[in-house]
Amino acid sequence: MTKLTRSIVRSAWVVVLAALALVTAACADEDTRGRSPDDPIRIALVAPSASNDLAFTQSMVDSLNRLAEEYEITIDVTDGTFVIEDAAVAVRSYAEDGFDIVLAHGSQYGGSLSEIAPDFPDTVFAWGTSRDTFGLSNVYSYSVASDEGGYVNGVMAAHLTDSKVVGVVGPIEVGDIKAYIDGFVNGVDATDSSVTVNVNYIDSFSDVALAAEAAQAHVEAGADVMTGVSQMTVGATGVAREHGSLWFGAQSDQTPLGEEIVVASVVYSWEYQLRQIVDDMLAGEVNGRVIVADLANGGLTMVYNPGFSLSDEVKSAADAAEAGLKDGSISTGVQ
Amino acid sequence: MSDFFTVSVLLATVAAGIRLAAPFLLAALGETLGQRSGVLNLGVEGVMLLGAYGAYYATLRTDSVLLGILVGLAVGAFMGVVYGVVTLALKAEQGISGIGVFIFGLGLSDLLFQRQVGTPTPIDGLRDWEVPLLGGLPWIGEVLFHQNVLVYAAFLLVPVLWYLIYRTPFGMNVRAVGETPEAADSLGVSVNGTRYLTILIGNSMAGLAGAALALELGIFQQNLTNGHGFIAIALVYFGAWRPAGVMAGSLVFGLVSATVLQWKTLGIVAGTTASIVGMFPAVLTILVLVIVSRRTGAPSALTRPFERGR
Incomplete structure (x- = not known):
């Protein structure tokens, strides 16, 4: 192939590609604006x-x-x-x-x-x-405003713990996750300051095995109520089920992970x-x-496990906390 | 820090370290055998994922943990056959093939999970089993003899593999084809036959490692193994291709991970410090790898395909 022929072929390719790009762009415009x-x-x-x-x-x-x-x-x-x-x-x-x-x-x-x-x-x-x-x-x-849901869960956790030790399994200390956990800790503290809350960020959103071991460590430290955020918590709920520890879910309704242990979940709607x-x-x-x-505008909802028999006293405390957060009379204390 | 140095916390930490080490150990022992015969399998992670899913799904459908374990083994063995054909018969480059196996395992396990199960559904997985008599020993009994059967199996396989490699004709053949396959071949040893067998055993153990993880957790989720297979490969180098060394590496990794978890749980470390401390297991592994790589060498024929007369 001569230099001239190669040049013609190369030019032809450029023209074809340019035409294809124009056709693609035209189609995209039609889809978007049409x-x-x-x-x-x-x-x-x-x-x-x-x-x-x-x-x-x-x-x-x-x-x-x-x-x-x-x-x-x-x-x-x-x-x-x-x-x-x-x-x-x-x-x-x-x-x-x-x-x-x-x-x-x-x-x-x-x-x-x-x-x-x-x-x-x-x-x-x-x-x-x-x-x-x-x-x-x-x-x-x-x-x-996940701190609001965390706060309500924390109020219930403080009521339900017998050992006065509560465990939290978190992934990475950022954004709505940190807000949820901080709100949870403050909710427990506002309800019963004698309860110890151990928080463990495992530095991973996806390490299910590490989440399970973190939950196991909480159980060994005496926790009988736990919560956690992100997809790795499926490991932690397994440990909670095994030991009969109560569980509070976040983000999605986690009742399917343990109908006998899940009390409630804060659901992002x-x-x-x-x-x-x-x-x-x-x-x-x-x-x-x-x-x-947030709770007030309905973007955050409390979903209770219908299979878990929650006492009227605890449910009332949760409802009062939710109402207070909605009308502004209660603050989660999370900035 | 004083909270950490109590008998109950220390015992719980050691027990957790042993539990965490088991899946690494199973996979790393299998990989050790393969590498001693000259075959590197970077696809351990993918095989673990498929083994984990197979074990989980079988247990979910039948409520039989034993069947789950067998399916995990069988899936690993099947992947061993595939990997053997690809690397030995078709002579594909081992590193690239292994990465392909990993990606295949990651994708297929997730696809099957999405199609066949959907939402993560808990199963009754492996329960701890107290070894009669030994389980009652103070302190040691609680740490060593209250584990699930696959944890015991992982540690029992260490002397078994040592015996296999160093005290049997098969082990001698494995070492020979891993160091000087041409010499082994001239003595009538089937190089590829030996390698097929080590790949089959190694992948079966990777499948079993995945099963151990899924059945211990009682759940499956996308990318459940989360890098366990790659760490297992690193632990083979860490252990200088010796079963006891691999066990030591797995235990160090498990114990350091468990210690970091306990520190975080007890509030001994928090915030940025906790994140930095959380890197300890990986940093320690890298440091030991650097030291080990200077002192010992890999099998001479590692990753080298064998062709008679070349």
Whole structure:
């Protein structure tokens, strides 16, 4: 092949690739901007753990499914993206595919989102838990006042412990997880200051075996009531079941992990935030902002295990704490 | 710190360390045998995941822990056959093949879990079994003889493997094909036959290690093993390819992890200090690896495929 022929072939390839890029871009534009009001809203979720983790990711999947009962939406999920780079690829792909709303469900995804969102001004992005929109009008961030749920759980834990020792298994000391645990500790302390709360952050969201050993260490230290956050707690609940320790769940309803030991769970109902984002989009008034869910606005709910017989005294104390947090007469003490 | 140095806490810590060490030990012993014959398997993690899922699913469906253990072993053995064909018959590069096995195991175990089970559902896994007479011994009985059967199995396999490697003709063949396969071949030893067998045994033990983890926890979840298989490979180097050394490494790793957990639980360390202390097991492993790698060498033919006449 002569130098001239090679040059012609190379030029032809460039032209073909450029044409393909133009066609792709045109299709993307059509998908994004061509949605008629009657078309369903296309929502994509990118989440770090499994859709059925009985924790952070499942709480969002469940919320989206409930949202689908109110709105015409389609849902596409990419889960298990513990690796941030993988999540970033998924987020960008969804935006390129013309999804209307892309949810990056993890505080670790913020850096990637701040780079991707400016490239797709017609796509709405939401991420959490966080309180940062990077100053972009197409980025919503959502958070949850998990300290309130933690506080209510803490009140009940203080009532239910006989040994006066309560154990907490946490993953990493950040965001809504730290808020939940701090709220829990303060709830116990406000109810019975003689109760000792041992907190153990295992520095992992996913190490189920380490979570189990942390729970075992709590039991050895005398804990008869425990709580924990994130998907690794399935290991800790196994130990709680084995020793008959009571368990308080967080993020998702964890009753299936132990109907005989789970007292209650603080459930994140993300519909509160999702509804506002969808409504903004339908009204053509996308206005990126921070949306925080709490007990008062219904974004955070207490779910009690119907199979666990909770005494009226403890239930009343929990209800009083919840009411106080809602009307502002009680503070969790968490900044 | 005084809270930590009480008899009950120290006993609980040692018992936890032994329990944590068992899955590492099972997987690392299997990998030791494979590496002594010249075969590196970076896919231990993937095989563990598949073994864990197989054991969990079998137990979930039948309520039989014994069947769960057998399925874990069988899944490991099957993966051994696959890995043997890929690396020995097809002569694929061992490091890359192992990574492929890991990714395959990670993906398939999650896919099967999502399709067949869905939500994490607890099972009645392995219960602690008190060894008659020995379990009643003060202190030692509580620490050593109140464990589940796979913990006992892991530690009993140490002398078994030592005997197999150093006191049997098969062990001599394993060492020969791992050091000088050409010489072993000239003496009539089937190099690939020996390697097939070590891969089969090693992968079976990796599957058993996964089963030990899932049945001890009584649950399965995506990526349950969370790096156990990779640590097991590091422990083979840590133990200088000797069963007793591998056991020592597993125990050090387990005990340091358990100690850090106890310190956090008792509030001896917290916040940033706790996070830094939490890195101790990994840092210690790296330090020992550096020291060991200077003093001992890997099997000479490790990762080297064998072809007669070349």
